[in-house]
Amino acid sequence: DQQVKQNSPSLSVQEGRISILNCDYTNSMFDYFLWYKKYPAEGPTFLISISSIKDKNEDGRFTVFLNKSAKHLSLHIVPSQPGDSAVYFCAAPTPGSARQLTFGSGTQLTVLP
């Protein structure tokens, strides 16, 4: 049972345009969400997060939007740069004290120069 889903395995965008990566979740108890970025041969690195009490969080070129009623979040990258090409994972910590992360399957973003 996948509690965090990323239905698009890949996305290609032109440099300078907006990249939108989507994530859906099924567990209404999730109260925090994170996006990780992963380059080949490296571990995932934290990118940006959002608490369920917010519907938007912005950090430079990266903005995450949360729609709780739809159980959907999205990561916007504007403007996209070739260095943004990576796999992006959506993740949510389990409710309670444990807080281990459940990851989506990832979306490979390719930004074309």
Next chain:
Amino acid sequence: DAGVIQSPRHEVTEMGQEVTLRCKPISGHNSLFWYRQTMMRGLELLIYFNNNVPIDDSGMPEDRFSAKMPNASFSTLKIQPSEPRDSAVYFCASSLMGDTEAFFGQGTRLTVV
């Protein structure tokens, strides 16, 4: 801080052999996670420790897998005997207990032939 350190980076072994993966978490972090990444299942949590104590090993696929954390600065994941289907990238991550952001190592790419 050097971050989470995993060794080896790459491991090629023959089926039936014992494999030991090693992890040194970030100093001061008291939660440690072992993840496995495969094409089929994405990033899946195998086991995690809080204060060196295994909390949840329900993600460990079989009894052939075992993990230990003898002290706060070292953990091992052992596979005995290894099988070709164990081939994957294994990540170790650490965090402050209760924190949602986990920091990942660079991973160990295991190939069992």
